Amino acid sequence: xxxxxxxxxxxxxxxxxxxVVMTMxxxxxxxxVSKSDLDFDFLAFGMGHAADFGLGLAIAxxxxxxxxxxxxxxxxMSLGSLVTLARYAxxxxxVFLLENRSYEMVGGQELPPRADFVELARASGFxxxxxxxxxxxxxxxSLEAFQDALPRILTEAGPHFIVLPVTNREKLPPVNHSDHxxxxxxxxxxxxxx
Amino acid sequence: xSEKGASANKTVRxxxxxxxxxxxxxxDSESRLLYEALENDPEIxxxxxxxxxxxxxxxxxxxxxxxxxxxxxxxxxxxEAGDSLRGCGVGPxxxxxxxxxxxxYGGATAGKLPIDSAYTFTEPLLQAWxxxxxxxxxxxxxxxxxxxxxxxxxxxxxAAVITGYxxxx
Numbered sequence: 001x002x003x004x005x006x007x008x009x010x011x012x013x014x015x016x017x018x019x020v021v022m023t024m025x026x027x028x029x030x031x032x033v034s035k036s037d038l039d040f041d042f043l044a045f046g047m048g049h050a051a052d053f054g055l056g057l058a059i060a061x062x063x064x065x066x067x068x069x070x071x072x073x074x075x076x077m078s079l080g081s082l083v084t085l086a087r088y089a090x091x092x093x094x095v096f097l098l099e100n101r102s103y104e105m106v107g108g109q110e111l112p113p114r115a116d117f118v119e120l121a122r123a124s125g126f127x128x129x130x131x132x133x134x135x136x137x138x139x140x141x142s143l144e145a146f147q148d149a150l151p152r153i154l155t156e157a158g159p160h161f162i163v164l165p166v167t168n169r170e171k172l173p174p175v176n177h178s179d180h181x182x183x184x185x186x187x188x189x190x191x192x193x194x
Numbered sequence: 195x196s197e198k199g200a201s202a203n204k205t206v207r208x209x210x211x212x213x214x215x216x217x218x219x220x221x222d223s224e225s226r227l228l229y230e231a232l233e234n235d236p237e238i239x240x241x242x243x244x245x246x247x248x249x250x251x252x253x254x255x256x257x258x259x260x261x262x263x264x265x266x267x268x269x270x271x272x273x274e275a276g277d278s279l280r281g282c283g284v285g286p287x288x289x290x291x292x293x294x295x296x297x298x299y300g301g302a303t304a305g306k307l308p309i310d311s312a313y314t315f316t317e318p319l320l321q322a323w324x325x326x327x328x329x330x331x332x333x334x335x336x337x338x339x340x341x342x343x344x345x346x347x348x349x350x351x352x353a354a355v356i357t358g359y360x361x362x363x
Contacts, residue, residue: 044281044285045251045254045281045282045285045286046247046250046251046277046278046279046280046281046282047277047281048247049247049248049250049251049278049281049282050251052243052247052248052251052252052255053251053252053254053255053258053282054255055252055255056251056252056253056254056255056256056257056258056259056261056263057255057256057258057259058255059216059255059256059259059261060255060256060258060259060260060261061259061260078245078247078248080243080244080245080248081243081244081248083244084241084243084244084248084252087242088241180281180285180286180287181285181286181287181350183286184254184258184286184287184288187258188258188260191258191259191260193258193259193260
């Protein structure tokens with residue numbers, strides 16, 4: 001298991017020009033380690049669809065990676081998205097699935113215990129998918145292994161679907177209620193989109 | 195007056211004129227010919243998600259990244275995609291351009307029973323979201339695509355044409 005804030009610090013230290021889309025509890029903790037106009041808070045933009053939004057961004061902006069911090073409860077809300085991600089599979093898309101086996105944001109209720117997110121991603125065609133056939137599905141169980149793998153993940157062609165079993169011992173900050181239209185404008189400006 | 199339904203090929207030419215880069219579309223019985231025309235079109239990239247909630251979020255990502263997507267969505271899919279349309283279009287004022295297939299229109303207006311509830315709720319649903327709409331019933335109405343496109347751009351808000359009779363070649 002990996003402590004989530006350690007995971008976030010590891011990525012924030014390595015991150016350069018990547019777009020980072022986050023949702024649910026990641027929207028509360030990622031801003032503690034990152035202040036960038038390329039960060040996008042997807043909370044309340046559509047349940048289960050953060051990675052779909054990331055797919056659109058990745059297709060539109062092939063010059064940089066798009067990272068999505070995605071929850072395991074969220075992915076169950078739109079399992080078909082896995083098939084779509086695997087079908088279009090841009091090389092610059094990285095989905096980090098934060099697996100805590102619960103609906104943490106709303107009280108920690110248990111997820112279906114036998115759902116295997118690595119196998120779901122593989123069965124959706126993610127592994128070996130994409131135009132270059134380089135799609136990868138991985139499960140990384142420790143912070144040390146993640147620190148070793150991250151430089152590769154951020155530089156090699158993907159897409160990547162990485163399952164990360166996480167815990168959290170930190171108190172969660174309050175929800176960000178910033179204006180949704182402003183979030184879009186800020187990201188477009190950071191991407192030099194008029 | 196042209197016969198019922200818009201020409202798929204003329205529709206695609208109009209989409210070229212308007213500069214669309216991508217179409218997000220799941221095939222359905224009424225829009226099948228438009229889907230096939232887009233599949234074979236070299237200028238507009240066709241993306242076929244599994245369900246329409248995905249389509250809306252992908253389109254919002256494409257637009258945020260600087261591209262110009264079109265959502266082609268049957269009214270039943272529009273109903274499924276409600277939270278995504280609210281969250282990725284209406285709330286953040288993303289100018290999503292939509293063509294909404296009006297399943298049930300032909301039968302309902304011809305007096306056939308039972309009336310498809312998808313027909314009944316299509317326009318009221320779009321009105322509830324305050325999404326401006328135009329009806330595209332034949333080739334005579336292809337100009338509504340331009341009105342929809344301009345309105346979305348000027349208001350930075352979703353806009354839609356509703357296609358009542360599907361497409362012909």
